[in-house]
Amino acid sequence: MNVHAIRAIYKFEMARTFRTIVQSIVSPVLSTSLYFVVFGSAIGSRMGEVGGVNYGSFIVPGLVMLSLLGESISNASFGIYLPKWSGTIYELLSSPVSFVEVVIGYVGAAASKSIMLGVLILVTARIFVPYEIVHPVWMVVFLVLTAVTFSMFGFIIGLWADSFQKLQAIPLMVVTPLTFLGGAFYSINMLPPLWQKVTLFNPVVYLISGMRWAFYGSSDVNVAISFGIILGVLVACVTAIWWIFKTGYKLKS
Amino acid sequence: MPEPQPPIVTITGLEKTYKSGFQALKRVDLTIRRGEIFALLGPNGAGKTTLISIVCGIVNASAGTVVADGHDIVKDFRAARSKIGLVPQELSTDAFETVWSTVTFSRGLFGKSPDPAHIEKVLRELSLWEKKDAKIMTLSGGMKRRVLIAKALSHDPTILFLDEPTAGVDVELRHDMWQMVRELRDNGVTIILTTHYIEEAQEMADRIGVIHKGELIVVEDKDVLMRRLGKRQLIVQLQQPIDKIPESLAGLALERSADGTTLTYSFDVQGEQTGIAQFLKQLEQLGIELKDLHSSESSLEDIFVNLVKEKS
Numbered sequence: 142m143n144v145h146a147i148r149a150i151y152k153f154e155m156a157r158t159f160r161t162i163v164q165s166i167v168s169p170v171l172s173t174s175l176y177f178v179v180f181g182s183a184i185g186s187r188m189g190e191v192g193g194v195n196y197g198s199f200i201v202p203g204l205v206m207l208s209l210l211g212e213s214i215s216n217a218s219f220g221i222y223l224p225k226w227s228g229t230i231y232e233l234l235s236s237p238v239s240f241v242e243v244v245i246g247y248v249g250a251a252a253s254k255s256i257m258l259g260v261l262i263l264v265t266a267r268i269f270v271p272y273e274i275v276h277p278v279w280m281v282v283f284l285v286l287t288a289v290t291f292s293m294f295g296f297i298i299g300l301w302a303d304s305f306q307k308l309q310a311i312p313l314m315v316v317t318p319l320t321f322l323g324g325a326f327y328s329i330n331m332l333p334p335l336w337q338k339v340t341l342f343n344p345v346v347y348l349i350s351g352m353r354w355a356f357y358g359s360s361d362v363n364v365a366i367s368f369g370i371i372l373g374v375l376v377a378c379v380t381a382i383w384w385i386f387k388t389g390y391k392l393k394s
Numbered sequence: 395m396p397e398p399q400p401p402i403v404t405i406t407g408l409e410k411t412y413k414s415g416f417q418a419l420k421r422v423d424l425t426i427r428r429g430e431i432f433a434l435l436g437p438n439g440a441g442k443t444t445l446i447s448i449v450c451g452i453v454n455a456s457a458g459t460v461v462a463d464g465h466d467i468v469k470d471f472r473a474a475r476s477k478i479g480l481v482p483q484e485l486s487t488d489a490f491e492t493v494w495s496t497v498t499f500s501r502g503l504f505g506k507s508p509d510p511a512h513i514e515k516v517l518r519e520l521s522l523w524e525k526k527d528a529k530i531m532t533l534s535g536g537m538k539r540r541v542l543i544a545k546a547l548s549h550d551p552t553i554l555f556l557d558e559p560t561a562g563v564d565v566e567l568r569h570d571m572w573q574m575v576r577e578l579r580d581n582g583v584t585i586i587l588t589t590h591y592i593e594e595a596q597e598m599a600d601r602i603g604v605i606h607k608g609e610l611i612v613v614e615d616k617d618v619l620m621r622r623l624g625k626r627q628l629i630v631q632l633q634q635p636i637d638k639i640p641e642s643l644a645g646l647a648l649e650r651s652a653d654g655t656t657l658t659y660s661f662d663v664q665g666e667q668t669g670i671a672q673f674l675k676q677l678e679q680l681g682i683e684l685k686d687l688h689s690s691e692s693s694l695e696d697i698f699v700n701l702v703k704e705k706s
Binding site: 149152153228229237389 | 412413450451452453454471472473474475476478480482484486487488489490491495498499500501502503504505506507508545
């Protein structure tokens with residue numbers, strides 16, 4: 142394995158993050174904090190409990206997941222799209238690296254940024270709303286697994302996209318609606334029976350549910366199923382990336 | 395004459411057909427000798443960049459094999475690619491990065507441990523040291539070209555591909571680069587370059603390959619090629635113009651200028667006899683007085699143009 146290449150890619154990507162720290166870190170933390178202020182402190186205090194937890198605390202796991210998903214996809218897709226757009230991808234393609242090293246470097250950096258962001262959001266949330274973490278180890282597992290999985294998904298989008306419009310299309314048109322409809326702000330038990338069944342086709346439901354279980358010990362969906370769904374998406378993403386590098390789809394002519 | 399060096403790149407039956415159906419390479423066989431400067435010439439779209447891109451791993455071949463420094467570029471891609479450096483035709487750079495960070499990145503990508511001393515040496519040799527902390531976007535085109543060369547040299551390749559290395563750079567920088575390429579060759583690096591500047595190939599190359607419509611139409615030592623395909627001419631200026639070429643000179647390869655004041659005699663550089671002495675003697679016998687005479691030989695550009703014209 143080309144460890145030096147992994148380190149080079151990782152350092153290069155992390156340096157880009159810190160060079161654009163306002164855009165990469167400060168901005169998402171600030172915008173997520175606004176949710177805590179509005180829905181947690183202001184409106185939340187006038188709402189009843191959901192699943193035995195006050196509303197401000199209830200939305201914490203969902204909002205962390207919302208940021209984690211969005212940032213993981215954005216970081217990873219931009220990270221690999223940028224060299225494609227600028228033409229510097231030639232260097233990656235001509236270097237002695239396999240898809241494993243490329244993925245570890247780029248996805249590792251994107252996931253690291255997202256995890257940093259998730260932790261910062263959790264710390265910031267504590268300022269506005271109280272919360273507890275019943276299963277801290279599982280919370281870390283869900284945090285890391287989601288960051289890695291959706292960084293891989295973002296990486297695939299970055300490889301597939303051949304314009305900035307396409308790069309933005311899936312996160313904005315697909316991922317954001319799925320996240321908002323995935324139970325970040327409500328329990329799926331609050332939906333009419335038909336919509337409770339429909340919403341189970343949304344994979345984000347399982348992520349948020351799993352994270353909420355790690356926080357409060359109760360969830361909309363069995364935690365084992367949540368865990369299995371994340372692993373399933375992870376395996377699907379790894380397979381897709383392996384195929385892309387094997388065939389050179391959108392990379393080599 | 396020195397013995398030919400063993401091959402460092404062996405290309406066998408290489409073919410490339412793009413999805414559009416365009417056949418960019420047609421069964422190309424080529425051997426690059428260790429330590430030489432090989433110039434690949436060809437008009438636009440001839441297949442030069444496709445050939446280089448396949449060897450470097452950027453484009454997939456449709457058929458054929460490439461062995462670089464003893465390693466198959468597909469089966470043993472890690473070992474093969476670690477030997478190769480590439481300076482692409484396009485000025486593709488990380489605009490927001492500094493010179494130092496982008497060159498350091500390249501070294502790591504090619505599996506080499508960090509070596510600031512080596513990076514410094516490369517940057518100094520390319521007159522980039524003063525710009526090491528400058529963002530690439532602030533550099534001129536020529537300096538960006540140097541950065542690409544520095545990136546390609548950051549991991550000490552034994553084979554260096556230069557795809558149009560001096561395209562768009564000024565004359566001074568071009569001469570600097572020629573000097574640098576020679577020094578690299580002297581240090582044991584094998585250089586394969588494509589160029590539109592025939593003068594560049596003539597100045598630097600040990601061997602020349604001409605590719606046209608995906609086929610290698612000639613591969614030859616530069617000097618041999620110029621001797622074999624080149625022609626020399628003797629241009630004779632006359633004191634008095636002549637109306638036509640005299641009958642007794644009709645058997646010679648002679649051309650008369652429109653105003654009749656110049657005769658151009660072409661002769662084979664490889665021939666045993668050039669025929670110059672006989673020609674001049676005949677002029678004297680005919681009473682044709684000479685004002686001036688000089689000789690010229692065809693450039694590599696003439697040879698290249700003729701070769702491509704013949705194939706077209």
